[in-house]
Amino acid sequence: MKKSILPPTHSKTNMKSTYEATREISRRKALAAGGLATIGLNSLLADDKKQEMFYHLHYFKFKPEVSEAEIEQLMRELAGLKDKIPVLKEFWVGKNVSTHGAGFQYGEVALFEKPEDLEVYDRHPEQRKLVRKIGPKLAGGASMDFIPLQPI
Numbered sequence: 001m002k003k004s005i006l007p008p009t010h011s012k013t014n015m016k017s018t019y020e021a022t023r024e025i026s027r028r029k030a031l032a033a034g035g036l037a038t039i040g041l042n043s044l045l046a047d048d049k050k051q052e053m054f055y056h057l058h059y060f061k062f063k064p065e066v067s068e069a070e071i072e073q074l075m076r077e078l079a080g081l082k083d084k085i086p087v088l089k090e091f092w093v094g095k096n097v098s099t100h101g102a103g104f105q106y107g108e109v110a111l112f113e114k115p116e117d118l119e120v121y122d123r124h125p126e127q128r129k130l131v132r133k134i135g136p137k138l139a140g141g142a143s144m145d146f147i148p149l150q151p152i
């Protein structure tokens with residue numbers, strides 16, 4: 001009978017199961033990495049798509065007599081347009097926390113596929129209703145619309 005040159009803990013049976021276990025772990029890691037790579041790729045593709053989209057920003061400055069509670073309610077209603085206006089691909093409304101905000105209290109960022117979608121948004125009945133509700137309470141506002149530049 002031949003003597004094994006492997007230590008007792010490294011018998012052929014143990015080595016086979018160790019190899020299979022390592023191979024299974026490697027296979028799982030490869031699958032997970034592939035899944036993560038796909039997620040990363042989708043994220044990159046999504047970022048590229050956002051570079052081609054049209055952005056609309058608006059800043060709100062309310063009159064002093066409008067209470068913070070009323071302002072917050074109006075801004076929450078505005079944020080609710082995301083589910084009511086299909087041309088809004090992304091839509092965020094938030095309170096200004098900048099120390100350099102020039103007195104603007106809230107802002108909105110809307111993301112559209114193309115500039116013409118801003119016109120559709122502006123004419124939408126739900127948006128028009130909120131303009132009539134918010135407009136008289138404003139002391140001022142500012143807007144900016146753009147398509148992102150491609151980096152060098």
